[in-house]
Amino acid sequence: MKEKARKESQKRKSRLAKIFMSPAILIQFFFGWLPIGMAFAVCLFHYHVLKPEEYVGLANFQDLFADPLTFQVIKNTFIYTGMSLAIFLLPVIVSILLMEMNKSTIRIMMYLWFFPIASTASIVIWKWMYNTEYGLLNSILMSLGLPTLRWLNDPRLVIFCLILPGILMYGPSLIYLATIQSIPDELYEAAELEGAGFWSKVWHITLPRMRPVLAMMLLLSIIGSMSVFSQPWILTHGGPNNASMMVVMRIVNLAIYNMRYGKGTALAIILFAILMVIIIIQRKYFKEDIDR
Amino acid sequence: MPLISKVGRRKFRVKLVLLTIGAFLWIGVILRMIPLWWMFITSIKPAEEVYLIPPTLFPHRPTFAAYKIIITLSGYISSTGAYSAHPGWMTYPMYVYLKNSLIITFGTMILQIPITALAAYAISKLESPRWSRILFLFFIGTMMIPGQIALIPTYLLIQHFPFPTRSIPYIPFTKIKWPAFNLFNTYFAVIIPASFSAFYFLLFKGFFDTVPDSILNAARVDGASELSILRRIVMPISKPVFAAVSYFSFSAAWNSYMWPLMVLQREKLYPMSVQLARISRLLSGQTMDVRGRGGLTEDLTKMIELGWSWNGLMAMSIVESIPVFVMFIVFREYLMTGIKLRGFK
Numbered sequence: 185m186k187e188k189a190r191k192e193s194q195k196r197k198s199r200l201a202k203i204f205m206s207p208a209i210l211i212q213f214f215f216g217w218l219p220i221g222m223a224f225a226v227c228l229f230h231y232h233v234l235k236p237e238e239y240v241g242l243a244n245f246q247d248l249f250a251d252p253l254t255f256q257v258i259k260n261t262f263i264y265t266g267m268s269l270a271i272f273l274l275p276v277i278v279s280i281l282l283m284e285m286n287k288s289t290i291r292i293m294m295y296l297w298f299f300p301i302a303s304t305a306s307i308v309i310w311k312w313m314y315n316t317e318y319g320l321l322n323s324i325l326m327s328l329g330l331p332t333l334r335w336l337n338d339p340r341l342v343i344f345c346l347i348l349p350g351i352l353m354y355g356p357s358l359i360y361l362a363t364i365q366s367i368p369d370e371l372y373e374a375a376e377l378e379g380a381g382f383w384s385k386v387w388h389i390t391l392p393r394m395r396p397v398l399a400m401m402l403l404l405s406i407i408g409s410m411s412v413f414s415q416p417w418i419l420t421h422g423g424p425n426n427a428s429m430m431v432v433m434r435i436v437n438l439a440i441y442n443m444r445y446g447k448g449t450a451l452a453i454i455l456f457a458i459l460m461v462i463i464i465i466q467r468k469y470f471k472e473d474i475d476r
Numbered sequence: 477m478p479l480i481s482k483v484g485r486r487k488f489r490v491k492l493v494l495l496t497i498g499a500f501l502w503i504g505v506i507l508r509m510i511p512l513w514w515m516f517i518t519s520i521k522p523a524e525e526v527y528l529i530p531p532t533l534f535p536h537r538p539t540f541a542a543y544k545i546i547i548t549l550s551g552y553i554s555s556t557g558a559y560s561a562h563p564g565w566m567t568y569p570m571y572v573y574l575k576n577s578l579i580i581t582f583g584t585m586i587l588q589i590p591i592t593a594l595a596a597y598a599i600s601k602l603e604s605p606r607w608s609r610i611l612f613l614f615f616i617g618t619m620m621i622p623g624q625i626a627l628i629p630t631y632l633l634i635q636h637f638p639f640p641t642r643s644i645p646y647i648p649f650t651k652i653k654w655p656a657f658n659l660f661n662t663y664f665a666v667i668i669p670a671s672f673s674a675f676y677f678l679l680f681k682g683f684f685d686t687v688p689d690s691i692l693n694a695a696r697v698d699g700a701s702e703l704s705i706l707r708r709i710v711m712p713i714s715k716p717v718f719a720a721v722s723y724f725s726f727s728a729a730w731n732s733y734m735w736p737l738m739v740l741q742r743e744k745l746y747p748m749s750v751q752l753a754r755i756s757r758l759l760s761g762q763t764m765d766v767r768g769r770g771g772l773t774e775d776l777t778k779m780i781e782l783g784w785s786w787n788g789l790m791a792m793s794i795v796e797s798i799p800v801f802v803m804f805i806v807f808r809e810y811l812m813t814g815i816k817l818r819g820f821k
Contacts, residue, residue: 193696194604200702201602205611208595211672214638216618219626222640226629231642278504281497284478289498296505301512302800303731304749305793308756309515312786315760320514323530351508358808372479382493385479411624414733418753432624432734439628440738445642449628456625463620 223456227449237446244450254451256426257434258458260343264416264430265409268347272405275357276398279364280390298357307418310349311336314419336420339427346415346428359397367393399470403463410459431455519543519790523783542787546570546795565758565779566751567743570792576740577730577747577796580666584729587671589721595672596680597710601692602702612681619674634665634739665739670729676721683717684710719810726803748796755789 227244229237248254278297282290313320314335322332335345371389380388391398413432416422422429422437431451439448480490518526520538547570595615599608633640636656644653659665687710695705711718733749740746746754758776779785 197602197702198604198607201598201607204594204598204602207591208615208672208677209611211591211668212615212618212674214633215630215669216626216672216674217614218638219629219633219640220618220621222629222633223625226632226640237642278501280479281501284480284494284497285501293501293505297501297508299804300727300800301797302749302793304733304752305515305797306511308752308789308793309511311756311760312518312790313511313514315786318527318529318531318786320510320531327530382479390479407622411622414753417734418756421757432627435624435627436734436738439631445628445632449625452625452627456622459622 223449223452226445227453229446231443231445233443240446244446245454247447248450248454253426253429253434254454257429257431258454260427260429261410261412261431263343264346264412265406267344268350268405268409268412269402271347271351272402274351276360276394279357279360280386282361283364294361298361303414304418307349307415310345311419314345336428337424339424342420342424342428346412346419349415349419359401360394363394363397364390399466402470403466406462406466407459410455410462515790515793518787519794521787523780523785523787526786527780541783542791545782545784546788546791565755570795572744573746573748573751574795576663576745577749579663580732580736580747581726581729583663583667584670585722585725587667588673588676588725589718591672592676592721593680593714593718596677597684597706600681600684601687601689601710615672615677616674619678630669631738634669635660660739661742661745663740663745666732666736669735670732673725676725679717679721680714683714687713716810719807723803723807723810727800730800748792752789752792752796755792759786759789 228239228241230240230243231237275298282293282297285293316322316332316334316337319335321335325332333341336342367390371393372385375385375389411432412430413436416428416430417433417436420428422433432455435448435451435455438444438451480494517533517535519542520540521532521535522537522539522541525532525535525537599612599615603611629640632642635658636644637659639645639654639656644656646653659668691709692705695709700708731749732747733753736747737750737753740750743751758779761776776785779788
């Protein structure tokens with residue numbers, strides 16, 4: 185009898201659950217799974233402007249591999265990702281060091297270090313700073329008596345210039361601070377009794393405790409940098425001479441401005457394959473859970 | 477808690493270390509403030525002063541002229557005529573772009589947060605274990621797949637929902653096309669694809685899982701309906717996670733650039749982020765945006781004559797950043813307590 189009532193109530197709950205979930209299921213199907221599945225079909229077609237699309241098999245991929253620009257954009261994207269990983273640890277270090285200050289300093293500094301501004305705005309500010317004639321950076325160099333640089337117009341410097349705006353957008357840093365503050369004090373007290381110093385506390389307690397968050401943030405950061413779009417698009421638009429052209433920019437260029445939907449999607453699938461390999465490696469070697 | 481123990485803080489060596497840390501942090505703060513200072517002072521410079529060499533670090537004649545211009549000006553910058561078929565550079569006053577940003581951002585939040593939260597609650601607390609496992613994978617599976625792969629199909633899908641093809645297919649055996657909606661060049665093109673988010677779903681579910689079932693069951697025994705349980709019990713205790721998701725959702729939508737650029741191709745619909753980027757391209761003489769259409773230098777000269785160049789752009793950047801900053805202050809306390817990320821478990 186009781187069993188029956190329980191089943192009855194679960195059935196009622198399930199029905200309600202279906203109602204609650206239905207909008208999410210619809211959206212997730214149409215804008216989540218359908219386009220992903222469709223991508224594997226789109227990449228096999230050639231889209232003509234006036235005629236209907238034509239099945240071309242893997243010709244789009246052949247086309248891409250014959251194009252030196254493809255390798256260039258992939259190389260650029262890897263360089264960009266490597267460089268942006270160099271600043272990945274900066275907010276972590278800052279968060280750890282911030283804890284050493286006294287309470288009121290922490291409050292002020294947290295605002296100063298971590299308050300965010302709109303991301304396009306920060307990119308645009310850097311564009312103005314990099315301006316070769318009237319920009320701040322060159323005028324600083326000039327006043328120090330150093331030769332001025334061509335910043336965004338210099339093919340060797342341009343990718344380095346692209347990662348600097350990221351320093352102004354510190355959105356996720358609050359997550360680090362919150363994680364550090366949630367580490368129980370007893371752990372540190374116990375370590376102190378055993379004579380642990382600053383570095384061994386950071387190395388043996390803080391960093392392992394932050395590990396799940398760090399692993400996830402690292403993954404998100406790699407995915408984000410591999411698919412970077414707005415910084416190069418706004419700052420250089422791919423120039424000079426494609427030195428800062430990234431994979432996603434190339435996809436957008438191909439698809440939106442040249443109507444090469446098939447070729448663009450084929451490039452997207454190559455990016456997808458590269459990212460999947462990175463994700464699998466990362467999840468295999470960077471275990472998230474410290475207790476496991 | 478501070479890691480350097482309280483006891484030894486008087487020692488010289490420890491003091492030196494603390495001093496170094498403090499110096500490092502303050503220098504970092506100063507370096508971080510420089511671009512923001514540069515943005516601010518540029519925005520209060522008059523037009524002639526913007527193009528001075530070397531640039532002035534403290535404006536000689538501070539003025540709010542740039543703000544006044546971006547608020548009032550409209551419909552003049554276009555060498556081909558302001559109301560011609562070609563898009564101008566700043567055809568509308570700034571509030572139009574600001575309004576677009578607000579509609580897109582709050583439209584996204586209003587749809588995304590309830591839809592995602594309800595789905596997470598249903599999976600976490602209502603659904604039977606077998607179904608909830610399957611649907612959980614259905615919901616978060618897309619997060620494991622980088623979104624760029626869906627870029628072009630979604631772009632096609634927007635143009636005739638629900639068909640992710642270039643043209644609308646025919647109903648079999650007839651010459652009639654299936655009914656389809658064109659969402660291209662509407663706010664919905666930005667809002668609807670974002671109205672479910674796997675990442676926020678995971679945050680919500682992680683939180684709802686920590687709510688003990690016994691509380692909900694106690695309420696059920698007392699005869700509360702599921703809806704009132706949701707409203708009276710679950711909502712109040714989930715404030716931190718709602719706050720965190722609201723903040724993330726707000727900043728993601730407010731900062732979105734690529735997708736609005738792709739699917740909103742009329743100047744009247746541009747959000748602030750897109751408009752800012754366009755103007756910055758005009759000011760630095762990058763012509764990619766106006767292929768096959770000359771007159772860039774003329775446009776630029778006209779703008780500078782009106783007293784409006786980088787100072788106007790910087791003023792717009794400040795206006796764009798204010799909501800982000802306000803949201804940060806509003807949600808900061810909640811954020812600190814609300815986000816304990818658990819990773820993907």
